[in-house]
Amino acid sequence: MLTANHQEEAKHFIDFPTDFVCFGLGNEEYGIDLSKVQELHDYESVTRIDNAPGYVKGVIRLYDVTVPIIDLRIKLKLAKAIYNEMTSVIILNLSGQMLGIVVDGVFDVITFTTDQVLHMPAPDKRTRSSFMLGIGTRGKRTITLVDIEELLGSDQLYADVDLAH
Structure with a gap:
């Protein structure tokens, strides 16, 4: 259980309760806000883009x-x-x-409440943890x-990917 202070800090970053789509990358499990997810697909071949960043x-x-x-494995x-x-x-x-x-697999959707999330301290934007909202626990x-928007840097991503090809 989180302290009242941690619960109050977490509320500033996420409105709880919130549904998260949970997926795997290697041995780790991640979750992203369900409201950002449009749909799920099996992985299939893609059309390569010249001069795109390696993670694209x-x-x-x-x-x-x-x-x-x-x-995401390459991005991370x-x-x-x-x-x-x-x-x-x-x-x-x-937006x-x-x-x-691309993820290793999608597991489920979990609703997290404030007391199920350990809020991360305010990150230094230069570190890899700047995209972490917290650690959710369930059993x-x-x-x-x-x-996910912070992780992907979606504004910069679209600037980096020339879709005219």
């Missing part, structure tokens, strides 16, 4: 929209991904812009809750 796998066409696909500098039948793409809608993230599970 390419693009797919979805509903006549060109959607960049980001491999984790071990090389192995694509298999569990590999999924989470299609996000971030009206669609993009997909024996520990889930890193992330601000």
Whole structure:
């Protein structure tokens, strides 16, 4: 259980209760706000983009929209991904812009309340933890809750990906 001070700090970053889509990357479990998720897809081949950052796998066409696909393992500098039948793409809608993230697998949706989340101290924006909202616990599970827009830097991402190709 969190102290009242931690609960109060957490409320400033996330409105609780909040639903999170939980997914795996390697041996870790992460969660992103369900309101940012548009849909889920199996991983399939993508069209490569010349001169795109290494973490951009390419693009797919979805509903006549060109959607960049980001491999979160590469973005987070984790071990090389192995694509298999569990590999999924989470299609996000971030401020009206669609993009997909490749994850090892999507597990479920969990509603977290304030007392189930350990709020992270205010991060230094230069560190990898600047995207972490907190650590959610559910039974024996520990889930890193992330601000997906902060993690992806979606404004910069679209500037980096030339979709004219």
